Amino acid sequence: MNSTLDKFFGGKQGGIGLLVLAALILVVFPLALDSFRLNMVGKYLTYAFVAVGLVLCWGYGGILSLGQGIFFGLGGYCMAMFLKLEASDPESTKIQSTPGIPDFMDWNQITELPLFWQPFQSFGFTLLAVVAVPAILALVIGMAMFKRRVGDVYFSIVTQAIAAILTILIIGQQGLTGGVNGITDLKTLLGWDIRTDEAKIILYFVNAALLLGCILIGRFILASKLGRLLMAMRDKEERVRFSGYDVASFKIFVFCVAASFSAIGGAMFTLQVGFMSPSFVGIVPSIEMVIFAAVGGRMSLLGAVYGALLVNYGKTVFSESFPELWLYFMGGLFIAVVMYFPNGLAGLWHSHASKWLARLRLPSRRQPPAAAAQPAEQPPASGAGTIDAVPAKQLESTP
Amino acid sequence: MTGFQMPKPVLAIEGLTVSFDGFKAVDDLNLYLDRNEVRVVIGPNGAGKTTVLDLICGKTRATSGSIQFDGRELTKMKEFDIVRAGVGRKFQNPSIYENLSVFENLEMSYPAGRKVFGALFFKRSAEVIARVEEVAAEIGLAGQLHSEAGLLSHGQKQWLEIGMLLMQDPELLMLDEPVAGMSVSERAQTAELLKRISQGRSVLVIEHDMEFVKSIAHKVTVLHQGKVLAEGSMDAVQNNPKVIEVYLGH
Amino acid sequence: MEWLSEFGAIAAMQGFNGLSVFCVLLLMALGLAIIFGQMGVINMAHGEFLTVGAYTTYLVSVLTLKYLPELQPYYFFVAIVLSFVIAGALGWLAEWALISKLYHRPLDTLLATWGLSLVMQQAFRSIFGAREVSASMPDWLMGSFNPTDAIDIPRNGLFVMAVTLLLTAAIFFLLYRSRWGLQVRATVQNRVMSRAVGINTKKVDRMTFALGCGVAGVAGAAFTTIGSTGPTSGSLYIVDTFLVVVFGGAASLFGTIASAFSIAQTQSIAEFFISGSMAKVLTLSAVILILMLRPQGLFSIKVRK
DSSP: OOHHHHHHHTHHHHHHHHHHHHHIIIIIHHHHSOHHHHHHHHHHHHHHHHHHHHIIIIIITOOOOSOHHHHHHHHHHHHHHHHHHHHTOTTTTTTSSSTTSOHHHHHTTOOSOOGGGGGGGOHHHHHHHHHHHHHHHHHHHHHHHHHTTOOHHHHHHHHHHHHHHHHHHHHHOHHHHOGGGOBOOOOEETTEETTSHHHHHHHHHHHHHHHHHHHHHHHHHHHSHHHHHHHHHHHOHHHHHTTTOOHHHHHHHHHHHHHHHHHHHHHHHHHHHSOBOGGGTSHHHHHHHHHHHHHHOTTOHHHHHHHHHHHHHHHHHHHHHOHHHHHHHHHHHHHHHHHHOTTHHHHHIIIIIHHHHHHHTTTTSOOOHHHHTOOSSSOOTTOSSSSSSOOHHHHHTOO | OOGGGSOOOSEEEEEEEEEETTEEEEEEEEEEEOTTOEEEEEOSTTSSHHHHHHHHHTSSOOSEEEEEETTEEOTTSOHHHHHHHTEEEEOSSOOOOTTSBHHHHHHHTSSSSOSHHHHHTOOOOHHHHHHHHHHHHHTTOGGGTTSBGGGSOHHHHHHHHHHHHHHTOOSEEEEESTTTTOOHHHHHHHHHHHHHHTTTSEEEEEOOOHHHHHHHOSEEEEEETTEEEEEEOHHHHHTOHHHHHHHHOO | OHHHHHHHHHHHHHHHHHHHHHHHHHHHHHHHIIIIIIHOOOOTTHHHHHHHHHHHHHHHHHHHHHHOGGGGGGHHHHHHHHHHHHHHHHHHHHHHHTGGGOTTOHHHHHHHHHHHHHHHHHHHHHHHOSSOBOOOOOGGGSSEEOSSSSOOEEHHHHHHHHHHHHHHHHHHHHHHHSHHHHHHHHHHHOHHHHHHTTOOHHHHHHHHHHHHHHHHHHHHHHHTTTSOBOTTTTGGGHHHHHHHHHHHOTTOHHHHHHHHHHHHHHHHHHHHHSOHHHHHHHHHHHHHHHHHHOTTOSSOOOOOO
16 A cells, blocks of 8 residues: 555545645746746745644644744744845945955954854755754744743743844844845855746746645655654643653753744745844744644644735735735734634635535545544544544545 | 562552642652552542542653652653553543544554654555454444544543553553443443453552442552552452541541 | 042942843833733733823823923823823723634734734834934933032933832832732642632733733833833833733732843943943843743742642
């Protein structure tokens, strides 16, 4: 049997959902949108990385991190540092008092490239750092918090505080980080101009492919025993602990995975949008990222992508036409999702659309009873009804 | 103590004390448990029975004293290491994963894939399936393997949790009120189950139901205010004037 | 001898500085200590209730100046009462419409109240404009108090201190010496039992939440004497405020006071040596580190569960 493939693609139902999403972002968007709008969708999709990570750690693991902007930002800054160094070659910075260092350093009377900037002259190191720096920070935070059994609410508040600290630090250390403006004027990647339309289209596809990759990894995790353990922990942590599991290590793992995903999104943001700034790191952007996952459905990896797309599209539309209504809309969204649609779009899909679809083709085939019996609210953890959790029952039937 | 005539006990608790803000829930407790023994701990509410189980399995940390299990000191070990060393513990309220199937509940306790990457690449091998089926038959749930655990009756949930412990094949099995809320016939079945599964391991049970205690206990320990009030056969304990006073005077 | 008295003056003013920060933190945290500490509800909109109080005070000052200018020196006392009532009433409403539906889902409460805070911020912006406003200060709050020539203590700072002291005392009395406080504490400890002995726990919850918001309103009123008010004034401090409460050990009023004091002193001492923003980074990091070592907060009791 191809059970390993099943784990990645989530059986037949999950496979179709994934194909639809892939077709949408790989075919429909590129064909239907001009390069400006496509670049914008690319930007939205970088937030989807964060949302997918949040589905893993919040939806399944019960760990609500309000500091995902930390990791998005760190990933983005790692990439931006590399690009900035490339853009600051002695030739194009010869009017500075110290040529060859980023312009904001020069403005802040720094005469030498700081030590922690130097490794970012290497592209290989940068690629590694994009994932490793945020993952290591997540590991440290996770070790400190989960090994000490800090409660989930406290964890949320502490992650928020860390996001605040990092923002203050970046803004305060203008000479080292570019301060409140961030790192701007990024031009080329290994000599390749990333500002052209063509480059943006290529980067869009790279971004889309990486996102689909992250979703596949997420599916693999959820389909494994680890995925079931996460859900078991969320509901009965003591039972899992006294069944011989080191609960903290699983939480740390999923938190690190979420952090790495966010960081990849951040790096792709820098590449596609051309700058990185502390406004993507702090408390407000971090909690907005949570709403992407909540709107899509906190238990659905694919839903997270749709959530990120929709909320950000809404944000763009509102801030272009009715900027004063945007906060009302956003605030209302938080309240409505939590109170009336705790499973977001994915939940709505399951309680309405999929039934309707099933009715359309009902005469030809009987609906499997397991899927028909799902209550609309709280989908059961066995995941038979969720879009992309692999139905555990399918695995069971493969001896 | 009469330790000289016994083989080395599996579990040796000595001078165990825990205090919460000055209140000693368990006070200088000594308790020894032999292999193949079924020991029942009884005592009025607040006597510290559940706290003793919490201390053994590491849920609560001792203020002083020692807990030796197979020659290993448990008081300093992490909870999951204590489980891996061979201590299984059932909670007072059935604590199972309601949303998972009976099969998955049992599989979750299978002692493999317990670390992060082990769990990530855990495979449901024929061996695992055989073991799950074996335990399911033992606890009388072979017919319900694929139903959702939340749909089981209260008694069946209690059995399922016992089954989850059996999956770990523990040397010491600790059960906190295993027959609470069970019907008479379920109690009898549970007693039979305990007799079967106590072969080759030690069992420590907390229970209030005296009929049930009588039917399973080799030896009974009476706790009162965190201390051992009496210890011995069921008959001896029941006729102990101190025990009678504590129960009737309470 | 001269340098000694000068040094003394600097020390006194620096100490006063720390005390001011302490009062500000404590004022913000008091309401939250009731809501989060006693009820366990994470109210991310807490800062907005503070802002409600500040805007109320501003409105009262404007209206007094327009219609009853001779009463201008005394408007502040009316403003404090009104701030309490309005912020409390809004809190009551929020509990009824939102919080009461989410008691068993703390993380969801957090997200919903964040949404509420966004809505409230935008409402402030629509009503009062995006620019910051200031209430007009009565004369007796202006200028400063000079016990010696070298020491210069602003009166508004002293006023905030007095409000902090009174409010803390009032809350202590309410929580630990009144029948209502007993009901609150009983409900916190054992909801089912409290209900069984005839406490209307729903009403207690609603009143507790409203009280916490009302206290935030009073804090907001006090803040108008030391700074101006904008739509996002309150939200800037929400994380600090939570850290104060968590750091103190959520269920202990004394812990909240001690934690506000230690955080404020650390902050103002650090500011003496490094820049303000770095001092804040240092303080917050220290708080987080200590929280990792003592996840229950500084003052909490070990209980049998």
